[in-house]
Amino acid sequence: MTETQEVRGDxxxxxxxxxxxxxxxxxxxxxxxxxxxxxxxxxxxxxVFRQVIDEIVAYHGPDSFDVVAGVEARGFVVAAAIAxxxxxxxxxxxxxGKLPRRTxxxxxxxxxxxxxxxxxxxxxxxxxxxxVVDDVLATGGTALAALxxxxxxxxxxxxxxxxxxxxxxxxxxxxxxxxxxxxxxx
Numbered sequence: 001m002t003e004t005q006e007v008r009g010d011x012x013x014x015x016x017x018x019x020x021x022x023x024x025x026x027x028x029x030x031x032x033x034x035x036x037x038x039x040x041x042x043x044x045x046x047x048v049f050r051q052v053i054d055e056i057v058a059y060h061g062p063d064s065f066d067v068v069a070g071v072e073a074r075g076f077v078v079a080a081a082i083a084x085x086x087x088x089x090x091x092x093x094x095x096x097g098k099l100p101r102r103t104x105x106x107x108x109x110x111x112x113x114x115x116x117x118x119x120x121x122x123x124x125x126x127x128x129x130x131x132v133v134d135d136v137l138a139t140g141g142t143a144l145a146a147l148x149x150x151x152x153x154x155x156x157x158x159x160x161x162x163x164x165x166x167x168x169x170x171x172x173x174x175x176x177x178x179x180x181x182x183x184x185x186x
Contacts, residue, residue: 009165009184015055019163019184022048037164037186039135043077052183053081056133056161059181062086065131065158067124069093071117071146074135078163082133091123091130093146104152106145110138117145124155137162137182140171147178 009016022042029036043049056078067089070079076092083090096105096116103118124130130150137143147157157178165172165182172180 007184010181011055011059011183015052016184018048018051018055020186023164023184037136037166039074039163042163043074049081052163053078053085055183056082056181057085060131060159060161062088064129066129067091067131067155069119069123069130069132069146069150069155071132071134071142072098075133078133078135078161082131091119093117093119093132093149104149106148106152108141108145110141115142115145117142117149119149119153121153123153124150126154128155129158130155131159131161132157133161135163137165137171137175137180138169140169140174143171143175143180147175 007013007016007020019042022045024038024041026036026038042052068079068083069091070076071093072095079090096118099118099120102121104121105116105118107116132146132150134143143160147160150157159181160178161181163183165185167185
């Protein structure tokens with residue numbers, strides 16, 4: 001993104017600009033016609049990454065959730081950092097076939113294919129408050145599947161956060177009436 005573009009997000013323009021400053025557009029990935037938003041430069045910049053994690057914790061409040069669930073794969077990075085910063089546990093929401101014990105699973109359509117997510121059946125205590133995090137909200141299929149898995153496994157969704165929302169794909173509407181927290185909305 002260029003400095004002259006207006007940036008917006010649910011934590012304000014400063015947090016949005018921080019995320020935007022570390023996004024690299026990769027054309028035709030993972031297939032022709034897709035413009036992939038690469039957040040790896042954000043993850044590799046320790047100070048920026050710390051600020052982003054602090055913004056997420058400040059938005060939700062460290063006492064508003066009991067555990068953090070991260071959606072494969074970049075969501076793992078964000079979830080682990082939030083869990084560490086708040087002294088909470090972390091639970092992975094994984095692609096099919098990656099978890100060793102009994103799981104709940106949900107299949108869904110992606111903007112460029114299909115996928116299945118899983119979580120261990122015993123991942124959450126009954127009613128445990130779960131903050132669900134991922135890197136990008138696109139069409140909402142992955143997010144909806146992850147939120148459904150948390151609830152199937154006995155957790156209560158305490159919040160949902162992404163680093164970036166691709167608003168032109170309308171994923172937020174698909175998740176309604178749930179609240180979406182996106183640091184950057186493009």
